Amino acid sequence: MAEFITVAATGDVEEGAAKAFEVKGAEVAVARSGATLYAFSDICTHRHCNLSMGGEIDGTTIQCECHGSMFSMETGEVIEGPATEPIKTYGVREQDGQIQVEA
Numbered sequence: 248m249a250e251f252i253t254v255a256a257t258g259d260v261e262e263g264a265a266k267a268f269e270v271k272g273a274e275v276a277v278a279r280s281g282a283t284l285y286a287f288s289d290i291c292t293h294r295h296c297n298l299s300m301g302g303e304i305d306g307t308t309i310q311c312e313c314h315g316s317m318f319s320m321e322t323g324e325v326i327e328g329p330a331t332e333p334i335k336t337y338g339v340r341e342q343d344g345q346i347q348v349e350a
């Protein structure tokens with residue numbers, strides 16, 4: 248059954264940047280954009296670069312720094328290639344000053 252796992256304090260993820268955490272063995276990136284938190288696989292489905300390493304956030308999308316693939320942080324779908332496979336997304340919430348990812 249899915250549960251929420253605390254990964255960081257609220258202030259640890261700043262606006263416009265993604266930060267990676269390990270959640271039950273998976274590398275999960277958490278990003279804050281426009282006061283909304285998103286959680287998604289940190290691993291680009293193209294050639295496995297870490298999206299949290301310099302990935303550019305714009306609204307609800309993140310663009311991989313390696314070859315420019317762009318993904319929706321809401322749904323994980325590919326907005327722009329070369330990646331063809333979506334990234335996994337996770338539920339995320341802020342509660343009592345903590346960021347929690349559903350896993």
Ligand code: FES
Nearest residue numbers: 291293294311314
């Ligand atoms: S590894 Fe991300 S676009 Fe190539």
